[in-house]
Amino acid sequence: MALGKDYVGQDCSLSRALELLGERWTLLVVQNALYGVRRFSDFQVRLDIPKAVLSDRLAHLIEGGVMRKSQYQTAPPRYEYLLTDAGIELWPVIFAIGVWSRRNLGGEPPRLFRHAECGTDLVPSGDCPKCGPIEPAEVEMYPGPGPKRMDPVSRAMNRPRRLLEPVIPEQ
Amino acid sequence: MALGKDYVGQDCSLSRALELLGERWTLLVVQNALYGVRRFSDFQVRLDIPKAVLSDRLAHLIEGGVMRKSQYQTAPPRYEYLLTDAGIELWPVIFAIGVWSRRNLGGEPPRLFRHAECGTDLVPSGDCPKCGPIEPAEVEMYPGPGPKRMDPVSRAMNRPRRLLEPVIPEQ
DNA sequence: CTACCCCGGTTCAATGAACGAACCGACACT
DNA sequence: AGTGTCGGTTCGTTCATTGAACCGGGGTAG
Numbered sequence: 001m002a003l004g005k006d007y008v009g010q011d012c013s014l015s016r017a018l019e020l021l022g023e024r025w026t027l028l029v030v031q032n033a034l035y036g037v038r039r040f041s042d043f044q045v046r047l048d049i050p051k052a053v054l055s056d057r058l059a060h061l062i063e064g065g066v067m068r069k070s071q072y073q074t075a076p077p078r079y080e081y082l083l084t085d086a087g088i089e090l091w092p093v094i095f096a097i098g099v100w101s102r103r104n105l106g107g108e109p110p111r112l113f114r115h116a117e118c119g120t121d122l123v124p125s126g127d128c129p130k131c132g133p134i135e136p137a138e139v140e141m142y143p144g145p146g147p148k149r150m151d152p153v154s155r156a157m158n159r160p161r162r163l164l165e166p167v168i169p170e171q
Numbered sequence: 172m173a174l175g176k177d178y179v180g181q182d183c184s185l186s187r188a189l190e191l192l193g194e195r196w197t198l199l200v201v202q203n204a205l206y207g208v209r210r211f212s213d214f215q216v217r218l219d220i221p222k223a224v225l226s227d228r229l230a231h232l233i234e235g236g237v238m239r240k241s242q243y244q245t246a247p248p249r250y251e252y253l254l255t256d257a258g259i260e261l262w263p264v265i266f267a268i269g270v271w272s273r274r275n276l277g278g279e280p281p282r283l284f285r286h287a288e289c290g291t292d293l294v295p296s297g298d299c300p301k302c303g304p305i306e307p308a309e310v311e312m313y314p315g316p317g318p319k320r321m322d323p324v325s326r327a328m329n330r331p332r333r334l335l336e337p338v339i340p341e342q
Numbered sequence: 343c344t345a346c347c348c349c350g351g352t353t354c355a356a357t358g359a360a361c362g363a364a365c366c367g368a369c370a371c372t
Numbered sequence: 373a374g375t376g377t378c379g380g381t382t383c384g385t386t387c388a389t390t391g392a393a394c395c396g397g398g399g400t401a402g
Contacts, residue, residue: 007199010199010218010320012202012269012280012281012282013268013269013270013272013273013276013278013280014198014199014202014265014268014269014272015199016272016276016278017268017269017271017272017276018198018199018268020276021268022193022195022198023359024193024359024360025360027185027189027193028178028181028185028186028189031183031185039378039379040378040379040380041377041378041379044379047181049361050360050361050362050363051362051379051380051381052360052361052362052380052381052382052383053359053360053361054380055379055380055381056359056360064276065275066275075368075369075370076367076368076369076370076377076378076379077368077369077379078378078379079378079379086271086274086275089271089274089275090271092267092271092295092296093264093267093268093271094185096263096264096267097184097185097188097189097192097264098183098184098185098188099184100188100257100260100261100263100264101184101185101187101188102184103257103260104236104237104257104260105184105187105188105191105235107184107187109183109184110182110183111183124263125263125296125297125298125304126296127296133296146182147182148182149181149182154182194388195388195389210349210350211349211350211351212348212349212350215350220390221389221390221391221392222350222351222352222391223351223352223353223389223390223391224388224389224390225351226350226351226352227388246397246398246399247348247349247350247396247397247398247399248350248397248398249349249350250349250350343402344401344402345400345401345402346399346400346401346402347398347399347400347401348397348398348399348400349396349397349398350395350396350397351394351395351396352393352394352395353392353393353394353395354391354392354393354394355390355391355392356389356390356391357388357389357390357391358387358388358389358390359386359387359388359389360385360386360387360388361384361385361386361387362383362384362385362386363382363383363384364381364382364383365380365381365382365383366379366380366381366382367378367379367380367381368377368378368379369376369377369378370375370376370377371374371375371376371377372373372374372375372376
């Protein structure tokens with residue numbers, strides 16, 4: 001999507017954002033990164049995405065300044081994929097789409113979000129109703145009533161935890 | 172994207188929303204509907220989108236309850252495409268992506284948004300800083316410094332006007 | 343009456359993207 | 373020496389997008 005045959009000629013910010021974020025899987029990758037997924041193989045397990053596509057999407061996100069690649073061991077060289085500040089700023093977008101989806105498409109949420117400090121669930125704007133606007137790192141996710149995946153990565157994510165806190169699948 | 176090879180197995184609201192909204196062009200169609208575009212040919216002129224794709228996307232949006240088709244003349248039968256309430260509720264999502272894009276990808280905005288009643292520009296959350304949360308119908312768009320398309324539909328959109336107010340290209 | 347235009351589409355061949363299976367290289371462990 | 377893990381790449385098949393051509397109902401100008 002990002003080469004040549006884009007949303008050329010569009011004059012709005014939305015089209016520029018969609019060239020980067022509008023490809024299939026991309027927003028789900030960012031969402032999982034917010035949820036703490038960092039490793040190539042963990043994204044792959046959680047998303048059931050072809051490796052070639054994941055590789056392509058991560059490359060585009062890095063190119064676009066949304067994620068960055070960081071080496072976490074040298075022998076053999078291994079990398080993890082982290083959100084940049086620009087990427088973390090996508091939290092309101094992802095939360096807003098989730099809110100819209102639950103209101104308008106229905107379905108039980110597998111995860112809920114509350115302000116870690118005071119335990120109050122976030123309102124649709126993404127703010128804490130008691131404390132006002134909060135950072136993604138102040139948000140705690142905890143299991144909701146909806147169905148959950150049972151792969152090791154998802155299971156590690158089903159414990160209450162803050163956004164951006166690294167997911168460590170057991171074994 | 173919406174048939175068979177979807178984001179099956181994903182457990183989150185985001186993936187359900189993306190099955191409907193994540194296809195190429197779809198969010199741009201919704202955005203233009205919020206900006207007042209209603210007719211098939213006007214979407215087509217504004218977006219430079221293949222007719223077959225536009226037809227497909229409108230059908231999916233109707234199926235998903237985001238838009239509805241309304242007859243505006245009988246001989247010959249002509250239809251316009253309107254947002255449902257669910258569709259109008261996508262305004263915060265679209266505004267949030269636009270805000271993110273301007274902050275993180277740069278570029279001059281061709282359009283700015285203010286509260287129609289008091290004339291104050293909206294804050295990133297989409298609220299009016301003086302009056303608090305407001306409805307999309309209370310938002311007025313007006314030309315910003317960025318480049319603008321010059322097709323008849325876009326030209327009609329470059330005058331200050333409220334969201335959802337129908338665009339009527341001259342001629 | 344005829345020709346042409348507008349609107350809202352559909353059809354079709356060519357191109358490009360996504361999928362999934364197979365493979366690979368570096369290293370660790372047994 | 374063989375097996376396993378991580379982070380990929382390669383490749384043939386399938387699916388989606390594109391742009392051009394076509395179409396039909398009706399209005400309008402000559």
